[in-house]
Amino acid sequence: MSLNHPFRTSLEAQITDLKEKKVYKRLNYLSSPQAAHVQMEGRGDVLILSSNNYLGLCNEPEVIEAGHEGLRKFGAGTGSVRFICGTFTVHRELEGALAQFVGCEASMTFVSCWNANEGLTATVVEEGDVVFSDELNHASIIDSMRLAKAITKCSTVVYKHSDLDDLVAKLRAHTGARRRLIWTDGVFSMEGSICKLPELLQVARDHDAILAVDDSHATGVLGRTGRGTAEHFGVLGEVDVITSTLGKALGGAAGGFVAGPAALADLLTQRSRPQLFSNALPPTVAASALAAVRYIETHPERVQQLRDNTAWFRAAITEAGFKPIPGDTPIVPIIIGETAAAIAMSDAMLAEGIFVTGFGFPVVPHGTARIRCQISAAHTRDDLEFAVGVFRRVGAKLGVI
Numbered sequence: 371m372s373l374n375h376p377f378r379t380s381l382e383a384q385i386t387d388l389k390e391k392k393v394y395k396r397l398n399y400l401s402s403p404q405a406a407h408v409q410m411e412g413r414g415d416v417l418i419l420s421s422n423n424y425l426g427l428c429n430e431p432e433v434i435e436a437g438h439e440g441l442r443k444f445g446a447g448t449g450s451v452r453f454i455c456g457t458f459t460v461h462r463e464l465e466g467a468l469a470q471f472v473g474c475e476a477s478m479t480f481v482s483c484w485n486a487n488e489g490l491t492a493t494v495v496e497e498g499d500v501v502f503s504d505e506l507n508h509a510s511i512i513d514s515m516r517l518a519k520a521i522t523k524c525s526t527v528v529y530k531h532s533d534l535d536d537l538v539a540k541l542r543a544h545t546g547a548r549r550r551l552i553w554t555d556g557v558f559s560m561e562g563s564i565c566k567l568p569e570l571l572q573v574a575r576d577h578d579a580i581l582a583v584d585d586s587h588a589t590g591v592l593g594r595t596g597r598g599t600a601e602h603f604g605v606l607g608e609v610d611v612i613t614s615t616l617g618k619a620l621g622g623a624a625g626g627f628v629a630g631p632a633a634l635a636d637l638l639t640q641r642s643r644p645q646l647f648s649n650a651l652p653p654t655v656a657a658s659a660l661a662a663v664r665y666i667e668t669h670p671e672r673v674q675q676l677r678d679n680t681a682w683f684r685a686a687i688t689e690a691g692f693k694p695i696p697g698d699t700p701i702v703p704i705i706i707g708e709t710a711a712a713i714a715m716s717d718a719m720l721a722e723g724i725f726v727t728g729f730g731f732p733v734v735p736h737g738t739a740r741i742r743c744q745i746s747a748a749h750t751r752d753d754l755e756f757a758v759g760v761f762r763r764v765g766a767k768l769g770v771i
């Protein structure tokens with residue numbers, strides 16, 4: 371491509387525009403595993419307070435060794451799509467373990483939860499069906515609905531965040547469909563809040579609708595033994611469909627899954643486009659994820675450690691003068707206000723050795739830009755005390771507290 375090719379020039383103009391608007395994302399390179407502390411190029415040792423490595427399993431020796439073993443036993447690649455050239459036994463074992471872990475009959479894995487959500491929605495609805503979505507649902511659910519609409523001509527409806535009255539009114543306004551699917555995040559990723567699962571289950575039952583919960587930020591996190599939002603509310607086994615990622619608490623490698631009735635997993639194998647036209651999870655990733663599930667099953671104390679760390683940090687950061695959005699999850703958003711202020715705070719924290727990301731408009735509404743802290747079981751009390759100390763200093767310097 372020549373240097374002044376118009377495509378290149380227009381791409382460069384877009385990048386310049388992002389930089390001018392101060393929404394350009396700079397990548398920070400790490401030369402060590404994801405853990406409480408990482409080695410960041412140009413900065414050295416940095417404490418991470420913005421990772422989904424909730425249980426510290428990214429770097430857990432048993433999880434790493436299982437990946438090595440998976441690589442040795444099954445090789446590197448899957449060779450093609452599962453129904454075309456074979457499915458590895460580790461996929462079957464992982465899918466059984468995941469289903470049991472989240473309280474469902476069966477599950478089907480995908481290369482990401484993004485893929486799982488897209489695979490699910492477009493497979494289970496058809497023309498005339500209606501999909502209802504909480505307004506704060508994750509982008510992967512939103513895009514899955516856009517895709518399903520384009521493929522199947524289903525209808526889509528957005529209800530106000532966690533507003534059951536609004537959902538019921540919208541269900542009543544859309545009767546007569548063969549299927550009505552309600553989609554919610556288990557834990558909303560920008561707020562750290564938990565969906566009203568028991569009430570949603572009741573609404574779904576009352577209105578003969580199906581409830582699908584994306585538990586990506588809840589699997590391994592919520593509930594006494596980390597089985598997610600359903601365990602948190604004591605309704606394990608009652609949710610129609612659960613999707614989740616293998617890329618957060620479950621070891622941090624890639625991957626996602628849909629869990630539900632056995633016939634759903636089978637239908638996804640038959641009809642979901644990512645299953646039919648895209649390779650399966652690499653066996654090494656499947657093996658690591660399986661070891662992560664087994665680890666959580668045998669180490670509930672890791673989940674308890676996460677809860678203890680979260681409670682300690684929430685109390686300490688409040689005591690330091692910040693106003694985190696109240697809640698129980700390890701996602702602790704601290705509202706700063708303007709986007710530029712949140713970014714300045716994030717930069718100042720990094721200069722003091724803490725990597726914690728700021729989010730502003732359009733990811734969150736104007737005026738609610740925030741620093742989103744994520745707590746891990748891998749953090750020690752010293753790590754968390756250090757983090758609160760830096761927050762105090764930087765917050766005072768920038769006039770946030």
Ligand SMILES: Cc1ncc(COP(=O)(O)O)c(C=O)c1O
Nearest residue numbers: 482483484508510586615617626
């Ligand atoms: C609620 C939710 N769903 C889906 C995803 C996508 O997960 P994956 O990285 O496995 O595609 C995320 C990740 O940010 C998420 O927070």
